[in-house]
Amino acid sequence: MELGSYSDQSKSTFSLADEDHTLANAVRFTLNQDPRVTFCGYSIPHPSDNRVNIRVQTTGDPAREVLKDACQDLMLMCQHVRSTFDKSVNDFKMSKTVKDMDIK
Amino acid sequence: MSSSEDESMSEVDEQEEQEKKTKSEGSVLDYIMSLESVPSKLPPHLDLMRTRVFCNNDAPDHTETIQYSGAYAALGVDNSIRLDKFCRNFKVQVNRLTEDDIEFDMMGIDPALANAFRRILIAEVPTMAIERVYIANNTSVIQDEVLSHRLGLIPIKADPRLFEYPENAGNDKNEKNTIVFKLHVQCEKGHPRITVKSNELKWLPDGSELPAEDVKPNSGSKPRTFTSFSCSQDSLPEFSTNPIAPKNLDIILAKLGPGQEIELETHAVKGIGKTHAKWSPVATAWYRMLPEVVLLKEVKDELAEELKNKCPVGVFDIEDIEKGRRRATVANPRACTLCRECIRGGKEWEDRVSLRRVKDHFIFNVESTGSLPPEVLFTEAVKILEEKCERVITELS
């Protein structure tokens, strides 16, 4: 859910249901990396409410697009983390089997 | 060197020269930025504050991460970590991997992401856990509700990815969302007391054996039970070779005295740790930043000996330098627990040793409870974060 104004789309608050610090803090990180962002932050209005508000203010681009790009960035980072991790685990397993064979 | 290679070399030189020309013709700003007196990197003391936490005697300092891309814009330094830079810098190194335990180093990643992975591992990666317990008979000293709680916490060796969430099926308890176990133990009169362990939980691949209460026993050909399995679970290829069971077979559930008996049936369903900790797939998932111990001054002879003895985990070592003199070295900074013993004992020690932590180097530990191997758990956690992003993107489109 987006809370902003029609006349100025460069400032908006996005209210995400069923999310918490896990996503909001990570997205805040990628938002902060975007030079188009002048301000971003998040808050959880009430701890027993499953909801997080993310505030995005930009230099002019629509806040919605900038947030979408931030999520996209985060997703690509995750994919890179996953492939790098899988590769190192495989390398480790390989080196271990080689070592085991040496002992025998 | 052959002549053809010579020629190609000179061609490259020409190209470079041309590039230089076009560059110098470019904007004035580029020219200014290329001057040697303009720093392209942060001054060392600022860079140290950006990348290290200082663990001083009184309190840690520079603990925050500087995420904002323009934080150093006034110095002409770009602080952003866009995707390509992240991909270049990110590294993973596995140090230990066992059946249910992994330790790996993650380098070049922000705590915001590392912490997201940790949080997801603890609270959002699904597993199977016992949710409903139907007690037919319990004459033991342990109460029904306490026994049920204990049963719920038993880790179950079943890949949760092969199951569905019970919410998706409404009231239907079928072979895709329920695992049924039964437990029936009795201590005969005149026998010594017995201990009931988790190996007594017997998997029922055909579903529940208890008749549902609202059905009369003689009404149909097959009495209706608490589940409606359309096929036996052990006919499915995933489970026929790898039967479902509790992960550890020696967990004590109850003790029975002579004449006591427990008879019950339990249903395990898929869930996440956010709902109840019994669904958490990890015993622990934690990380620490890489410690960095730096000797600011040379520490020699008796002082070196003293420093070595101060550290309880053996971070420091002593090496011989010329003519019987000795010098302290940092041999194993990774072992440092940051107890700060080495900088206690006055200002002079604080001036000798600097304790730091590297902000973007995490030593990550994941200890699985057994439903999935630890390395799979981590990739599942990363996938869940990806799904979250995807959800936001579709919601905003």
Ligand code: SF4
């Ligand atoms: S902080 Fe403690 S563990 Fe670390 S080097 Fe100093 S004495 Fe050793």
